[in-house]
Amino acid sequence: MIWGATLAAGAQAYRLFGTDSQAQAKAIIAAQRIVESFRAQNNNINCLEITEIDWSSPTTRTIVRFLIKGGAIGCFRMAARYPPVAFSEINTAFSEKHIEVPPAQVSCSAMLAQKMGVSDMHTVMAAGLAGGIGLSGGACGALGAAIWIIGMNLLEGGGKLDFKAPGALDAIERFIKCTDYEFECSKIVGRKFESIGDHASYLRDGGCSGIIEVLATK
DSSP, X not given: OHHHHHHHHXXXXXXXXXXXXXXXXHHHHHHHHHXXXXXXXXXXXXXXXXXXXXXXXXXXXXXXXXXXXXXHHHHHHHHHHHHHHHXXXXXXXXXXXXXXXXXXXXXXXHHHHHHTTOOHHHHHHHHTTTTTTTTSSOBOHHHHHHHHHHHHHHHHTTOOOOTTOHHHHHHHHHHHHHTTSOOBHHHHHSSOOOSHHHXXXXXXXXXXXXXXXXXXXX
16 A cells, blocks of 8 residues: 555656656655555554565465454455545645755666666656655665566566566565665665655765666666
């Protein structure tokens, strides 16, 4: 839900603000609000903590326990009540008139999208994933953007999207070798980013350039 809302915020940022760093900054600000509102509503932002299931290697027993406990119903309820909140947070973020926007690139995930050759709209859509989604330090936004773009390309080519899409699995394999099998942004870079300017400075100094190059490789 967080990833989908963040992509939706980026699409709206593109429609309202165009393609420059301001649009990307607005997308990141919206993503920050999306993450915090989801956390406030559900206490956690990670699927593992919410469902108590590691979906990368689930067992029949854990899934049955999840279903018996009404986990699926709980997820449906979350999905039903969160969209209006996300919509409100996106509109609030975009109503802020004065924000300081660094002149340089402000989003690692947007940089990755550009290198992968997607449209300007999709580049801005990916921008809010920066810094582990809205600079929250969660799962790497560049990796998320890569998987999303690979999936879009697969569908446009007439393929079928599933959890074992070869291109996505290849990207993940390259990523984990580059990051020593770490997925979270804050652990990869050793901290959380304090602001959009902080993240932009990190990128300007070459931060995560190796990860971006590895993910952009076809």
